Amino acid sequence: MSGSGTLGRTIKLGVRSLLLHKLRSSLTTLGVLFGTSSVIAMLAIGEGASIEAQDQIRQLGSQNVILRAVKPPEEIQSNQRQRVITYGLLEDDLMRIESSFPGVERVVPLREIAEEVRVGTRTMRPHVLSTLPTYIAATGRVVGEGRFLNEFDEDRVANVCVLGHEVARYLFPLESPIGQKVKLGGDYFVVVGTLLPRVRLGEDRAKAGDEITGEVFIPRSTGRKWFGELQVKMRAGSMDMEEVELHEIIVEVDRPENVEMVADACREMLVRQHTQRDYEVVVPLELLLRAEATKRIFNIVLGSIAGISLLVGGIGIMNVMLATVTERTREIGIRRALGAKRRHIVTQFLVETVVLSAGGGLLGVALGLAIPMIVERVAHMRTVVTPEAPLLAFGISAGIGVVFGLYPAWRAAAMDPVEALRHE
Numbered sequence: 001m002s003g004s005g006t007l008g009r010t011i012k013l014g015v016r017s018l019l020l021h022k023l024r025s026s027l028t029t030l031g032v033l034f035g036t037s038s039v040i041a042m043l044a045i046g047e048g049a050s051i052e053a054q055d056q057i058r059q060l061g062s063q064n065v066i067l068r069a070v071k072p073p074e075e076i077q078s079n080q081r082q083r084v085i086t087y088g089l090l091e092d093d094l095m096r097i098e099s100s101f102p103g104v105e106r107v108v109p110l111r112e113i114a115e116e117v118r119v120g121t122r123t124m125r126p127h128v129l130s131t132l133p134t135y136i137a138a139t140g141r142v143v144g145e146g147r148f149l150n151e152f153d154e155d156r157v158a159n160v161c162v163l164g165h166e167v168a169r170y171l172f173p174l175e176s177p178i179g180q181k182v183k184l185g186g187d188y189f190v191v192v193g194t195l196l197p198r199v200r201l202g203e204d205r206a207k208a209g210d211e212i213t214g215e216v217f218i219p220r221s222t223g224r225k226w227f228g229e230l231q232v233k234m235r236a237g238s239m240d241m242e243e244v245e246l247h248e249i250i251v252e253v254d255r256p257e258n259v260e261m262v263a264d265a266c267r268e269m270l271v272r273q274h275t276q277r278d279y280e281v282v283v284p285l286e287l288l289l290r291a292e293a294t295k296r297i298f299n300i301v302l303g304s305i306a307g308i309s310l311l312v313g314g315i316g317i318m319n320v321m322l323a324t325v326t327e328r329t330r331e332i333g334i335r336r337a338l339g340a341k342r343r344h345i346v347t348q349f350l351v352e353t354v355v356l357s358a359g360g361g362l363l364g365v366a367l368g369l370a371i372p373m374i375v376e377r378v379a380h381m382r383t384v385v386t387p388e389a390p391l392l393a394f395g396i397s398a399g400i401g402v403v404f405g406l407y408p409a410w411r412a413a414a415m416d417p418v419e420a421l422r423h424e
Contacts, residue, residue, distance in 0.1 A: 065282075067282075093249065111248075113130060139250065162218075357400050
């Protein structure tokens, strides 16, 4: 009889033996099932979170260096009802970067204006930003409707604006905002375009007390003309006045390999020119590299936790198979007496453990593929199942069947036939 025929009979015998104890076999596979599914699901959730974070960082511009004004900690000043706080980036910082930094493609300044935006009875206080037309090219923002600011708007100091997605949706919920007028401070501005939602990062997230996290863009020249340099903020009965020349400078670098050089030059320049720590330097490329490293660590941790579940399932299989060997001692003795060799006994019990682990692995793969879809639908979290995850999980589950089945199989094959026949 050929070897394949013998193996086929052994597999049938192993499956038949498992079916004699359906409940015990089913419960034994659950450990492997949940372990396999948890490996796939946890890796998919971790991969999805990592890719989403990396996509957001890339949208900020992997070749950009972002300089931001940071308000220094407020000192306690008793009996003072009015004060002027000067901080942030300077026009001189902008000129130095434009004129003396090598590897710089373009530099885009932004200044935030603390003004209310109103349309009819709808009022909000978004981030009003005066900037240049090159902002859209440097940041990769996408125009949803109409257009962005252009050089003509800047040259003629036009009262035009571009609304962020959130602002446009709130102020004009039932109609297109293009061509409509919004009141910004004490003047009216014509809406020429809208932008799709932006990517937020770090300090750019909504702060407590903000009414809206959207944006309104106006030409830089218009911002200078109507709103000057001094911002007045009323708070708890006192009046705080802030003087900030620039709130943000976006430096677009010509090549990725020059990003670190330009970032270091910006840090050095700011340290020398600013007497207080009223700025921060954000480098999306550094954040991207850090996110990729975190992703690898995250996947290792998640994979290890899920692997422990598989290990527990494997221990369960070994425990059950050891009990099975004890129960079937007389059967093993009869097979040995009829001429079965040790390798036949080993093969039989290995087949049973592999069937248990592989069956649990296949069901675990199906459940592991379903869990990420459920998570996306219920929790609205992005998940990504890579082709390697199901293959890895199933391979480990099948390998566990072999590893944890070797000792019970060896113990069964090592029995003395005579002693086994005497077993009651």
